[in-house]
Amino acid sequence: MSTVLQDPQTTETPNYLNAEYGWKSWLLTTDHKRIALLYLISISVMFALGGVFAMLIRVELLTPEGDLVNSDTYNKLFTMHGVVMVFFFLVPSIPATLGNFLIPMMIGAKDLAFPRINLLSWYIYVAGALFAIAAIVMGGVDTGWTFYTPFSSTYSNTFVITAAVGVFISGFSSITTGLNFIVTIHKMRAPGMTWGRLPLFVWANYATSLIQVLGTPVVAITLALLALERGFHIGIFDPAIGGDPILFQHMFWFYSHPAVYIMILPGMGVISEVVPCFSRKGIFGYSFIAASSLGIAIVGFLVWGHHLFVTGMSMYAGLYFSLLSMLVAVPSAIKVFNWTATMYRGSISYATPMLYAFGFIGLFTIGGLTGLFLATLGVDVHLTDTYFVIAHFHYVMVGGMVVAYLGGLHFWWPKITGRMYPEGWGKFSALLVFVGFNVTFFPQFITGYLGQPRRYHAYAPEFQVLNVMSTAGASILALGYIIPLIYFIWSLRYGKPAGNNPWGATGLEWTTQSPPTTFNFDVTPIVTEEAYAYAKHEEAHVG
Amino acid sequence: MDQQFDSATFGMWVFLLTEIMFFGGMFGAYTVYRNMYPEAFASTSAYMNPLYGALNTAVLIVSSLSMALAVRAAHLGQQKALQICLLITMFFGICFLVIKGFEYHEHWVDMKVPLFGGHWNYSEAPQFAHQAQILFCFYFFMTGFHAVHMLVGLGIMTTIFMMARKGTFSPTYYTPVEVSGLYWHFVDIVWIFLFPLLYLIGHTRHLV
Amino acid sequence: MHSVTPVRTYVLIWVVLTIMTFVTYGVAQIDLGPFNIVIALAIAAFKMTLVIWFFMHVRTDSPLTKLFVFAGFFWMAILFVFTLGDYVSRAWMPGGKFW
Numbered sequence: 001m002s003t004v005l006q007d008p009q010t011t012e013t014p015n016y017l018n019a020e021y022g023w024k025s026w027l028l029t030t031d032h033k034r035i036a037l038l039y040l041i042s043i044s045v046m047f048a049l050g051g052v053f054a055m056l057i058r059v060e061l062l063t064p065e066g067d068l069v070n071s072d073t074y075n076k077l078f079t080m081h082g083v084v085m086v087f088f089f090l091v092p093s094i095p096a097t098l099g100n101f102l103i104p105m106m107i108g109a110k111d112l113a114f115p116r117i118n119l120l121s122w123y124i125y126v127a128g129a130l131f132a133i134a135a136i137v138m139g140g141v142d143t144g145w146t147f148y149t150p151f152s153s154t155y156s157n158t159f160v161i162t163a164a165v166g167v168f169i170s171g172f173s174s175i176t177t178g179l180n181f182i183v184t185i186h187k188m189r190a191p192g193m194t195w196g197r198l199p200l201f202v203w204a205n206y207a208t209s210l211i212q213v214l215g216t217p218v219v220a221i222t223l224a225l226l227a228l229e230r231g232f233h234i235g236i237f238d239p240a241i242g243g244d245p246i247l248f249q250h251m252f253w254f255y256s257h258p259a260v261y262i263m264i265l266p267g268m269g270v271i272s273e274v275v276p277c278f279s280r281k282g283i284f285g286y287s288f289i290a291a292s293s294l295g296i297a298i299v300g301f302l303v304w305g306h307h308l309f310v311t312g313m314s315m316y317a318g319l320y321f322s323l324l325s326m327l328v329a330v331p332s333a334i335k336v337f338n339w340t341a342t343m344y345r346g347s348i349s350y351a352t353p354m355l356y357a358f359g360f361i362g363l364f365t366i367g368g369l370t371g372l373f374l375a376t377l378g379v380d381v382h383l384t385d386t387y388f389v390i391a392h393f394h395y396v397m398v399g400g401m402v403v404a405y406l407g408g409l410h411f412w413w414p415k416i417t418g419r420m421y422p423e424g425w426g427k428f429s430a431l432l433v434f435v436g437f438n439v440t441f442f443p444q445f446i447t448g449y450l451g452q453p454r455r456y457h458a459y460a461p462e463f464q465v466l467n468v469m470s471t472a473g474a475s476i477l478a479l480g481y482i483i484p485l486i487y488f489i490w491s492l493r494y495g496k497p498a499g500n501n502p503w504g505a506t507g508l509e510w511t512t513q514s515p516p517t518t519f520n521f522d523v524t525p526i527v528t529e530e531a532y533a534y535a536k537h538e539e540a541h542v543g
Numbered sequence: 544m545d546q547q548f549d550s551a552t553f554g555m556w557v558f559l560l561t562e563i564m565f566f567g568g569m570f571g572a573y574t575v576y577r578n579m580y581p582e583a584f585a586s587t588s589a590y591m592n593p594l595y596g597a598l599n600t601a602v603l604i605v606s607s608l609s610m611a612l613a614v615r616a617a618h619l620g621q622q623k624a625l626q627i628c629l630l631i632t633m634f635f636g637i638c639f640l641v642i643k644g645f646e647y648h649e650h651w652v653d654m655k656v657p658l659f660g661g662h663w664n665y666s667e668a669p670q671f672a673h674q675a676q677i678l679f680c681f682y683f684f685m686t687g688f689h690a691v692h693m694l695v696g697l698g699i700m701t702t703i704f705m706m707a708r709k710g711t712f713s714p715t716y717y718t719p720v721e722v723s724g725l726y727w728h729f730v731d732i733v734w735i736f737l738f739p740l741l742y743l744i745g746h747t748r749h750l751v
Numbered sequence: 752m753h754s755v756t757p758v759r760t761y762v763l764i765w766v767v768l769t770i771m772t773f774v775t776y777g778v779a780q781i782d783l784g785p786f787n788i789v790i791a792l793a794i795a796a797f798k799m800t801l802v803i804w805f806f807m808h809v810r811t812d813s814p815l816t817k818l819f820v821f822a823g824f825f826w827m828a829i830l831f832v833f834t835l836g837d838y839v840s841r842a843w844m845p846g847g848k849f850w
Binding site for chain 1: 546549550553554557558560561562564565566567568569571572575576579580657658673674676677680681684
């Protein structure tokens with residue numbers, strides 16, 4: 001295929017980046033693409049912050065004794081790591097960055113349905129993040145990111161309310177983003193862009209938005225009740241006066257379980273875009289993947305009790321939640337099979353995004369399968385609150401979601417910036433991430449199974465070797481994140497100019513210039529072909 | 544314009560979905576505790592005045608009528624009717640909050656406000672003191688969050704009224720009125736449920 | 752945009768809503784045991800349906816809007832049913848407590 005070579009010395013073509021200059025044009029923008037970049041920067045900052053806490057945790061766990069920090073400080077470390085990573089990185093990540101940037105373009109629209117609400121959602125996010133950072137700076141929170149009562153409501157001496165307020169506020173950012181996406185996808189598709197022709201990335205974000213809208217308010221009210229209880233010194237969840245801590249857990253996990261699907265579904269959407277492109281083949285089972293996105297969103301709301309198996313919840317409820325937790329694995333498995341079938345007899349190329357996709361499929365599968373271990377009631381009694389759980393969710397969240405996020409960033413970077421990243425370094429970092437990740441987290445399955453408890457700053461000496469290995473892996477993983485940070489910034493000035501469609505991918509976003517103009521399309525596109533029409537395109541192009 | 548109307552009303556419904564889940568969470572928690580401590584909750588009924596509750600319900604229902612009529616007036620381009628109906632809606636909204644204020648004051652005097660150290664006293668039925676405290680917390684939180692939503696609603700109505708006075712609305716553009724109407728009706732619906740749950744508990748049962 | 756509802760319809764709905772409020776209040780004065788709350792909530796649900804259907808124009812709205820309205824209540828029901836289900840089913844075990 002041909003690429004349009006842009007000579008960087010000549011006048012740059014007008015695009016959304018150079019349309020206006022000055023801080024007001026960024027901080028008061030309503031352009032979804034600029035808002036996506038605002039999010040990209042703030043989310044990256046929070047990711048780095050969460051990563052710092054992770055490194056401190058891993059350094060402490062180099063030795064079996066609690067010698068780097070005392071137990072109270074350690075409690076704060078894992079709490080802040082969790083709060084920052086879950087609420088301020090994972091939940092917003094792909095939807096707020098790639099979703100904001102791409103969804104209007106993918107459906108042939110000029111912007112989202114409510115551009116000013118989109119900007120507001122970023123400001124709300126920043127406000128929430130400032131509260132969280134305030135809690136950290138003032139001395140931290142030590143309740144665990146799950147804020148279980150009565151410790152969080154009555155006994156903890158840390159800045160619980162500040163942190164809870166930060167999370168509460170960030171929830172509204174999530175809700176408004178989801179609301180915007182739902183209305184946009186329903187009402188603003190270009191002519192010919194039927195539901196059956198939508199890119200699967202859009203389907204995935206649609207399903208994600210449904211979860212955001214239906215689930216987030218419940219954690220909002222839960223944290224509000226917690227903050228009120230703590231602030232007014234009254235009891236709602238305090239067992240000493242008849243409150244029920246299990247009720248808190250029910251309400252908390254009603255959101256927080258679907259929240260993990262908020263985190264993973266957009267990642268799956270990225271993979272559904274990357275795999276067909278680098279297999280030069282249409283996606284296998286389009287309608288099954290679309291339906292399973294919705295399936296995950298819906299069934300994901302029915303399984304939260306699997307976080308309460310050992311709390312004294314009724315056994316019958318346990319049976320029900322266990323069964324449904326097994327069922328929720330089915331739509332995810334369908335996707336994995338379909339991606340694999342897409343690659344079968346495809347013409348595979350090994351560009352960096354595809355390497356991340358390979359990593360995702362393997363690591364997400366491992367994470368998902370270990371989730372089945374945990375869904376099994378009897379086994380969960382042994383594994384709960386051990387490192388097995390930690391390894392499980394890091395496999396799906398980091399090995400799945402973060403890997404997909406990196407893959408998506410690499411895939412769409414040329415579109416977003418008009419520049420290519422250096423491919424050699426890209427492949428190298430992907431390798432570092434994969435190796436580093438596995439060395440970090442696989443040993444944790446073993447130590448967890450053997451009994452190392454989570455959230456303890458000390459452990460039995462026989463686990464040391466595996467913990468050292470885990471920390472070593474974390475250093476490699478960290479390097480794998482830092483290198484792309486450097487070359488992405490480098491590429492802004494020195495990267496090879498990318499054409500409109502360096503990958504030869506299908507999708508409306510690739511028909512626009514790189515970087516796109518402010519309103520994306522000069523003329524509203526009219527869609528006439530199905531999504532992922534790679535076979536047709538291959539016939540049209542030579543080589 | 545039609546697409547904008549559709550998108551805006553759809554967007555407001557999606558937002559109301561989040562409100563259903565927000566209040567729903569509170570209602571759920573309340574239901575759990577109410578069923579856990581039925582006698583304690585029944586004992587609190589002596590302090591909930593169903594007359595206030597019924598009056599407030601009637602007030603909000605009237606305001607919903609006037610709101611629906613306001614939206615209709617906007618749709619038909621009847622500027623005067625629109626402004627009058629908006630004012631009536633706001634008037635009844637304020638009535639609601641005033642009545643609520645009287646209620647809260649009575650609770651304060653009766654020492655039934657657990658939120659501030661000194662104003663809680665349940666010596667009439669001390670065996671229920673702890674559980675009753677939970678109920679009263681929920682009473683204040685549920686009616687409190689509702690009242691906050693009412694205040695926001697009044698703020699929105701004021702803005703809409705100002706826009707109406709400037710002649711912003713016409714039969715081809717009255718989207719903000721419709722969308723605000725949806726919000727207002729929703730706040731009314733929350734109260735429709737709060738009334739039986741909080742005010743009509745065990746009014747026929749005797750204190751144990 | 753959709754058709755205009757006549758004033759009469761709105762007033763009629765208002766009358767029904769007000770009457771049902773009185774009924775709720777009146778029924779609460781009679782001791783019907785556990786049915787008091789059932790009836791009160793049933794009436795409230797009926798009133799809510801009227802407000803949604805007529806005042807909020809869902810009657811003339813698209814199937815999509817109707818679906819979303821239904822979904823909201825369905826989701827709230829999920830939260831209720833499975834949380835309360837836990838509490839209720841604890842009593843089914845020997846030694847378990849109802850609440």
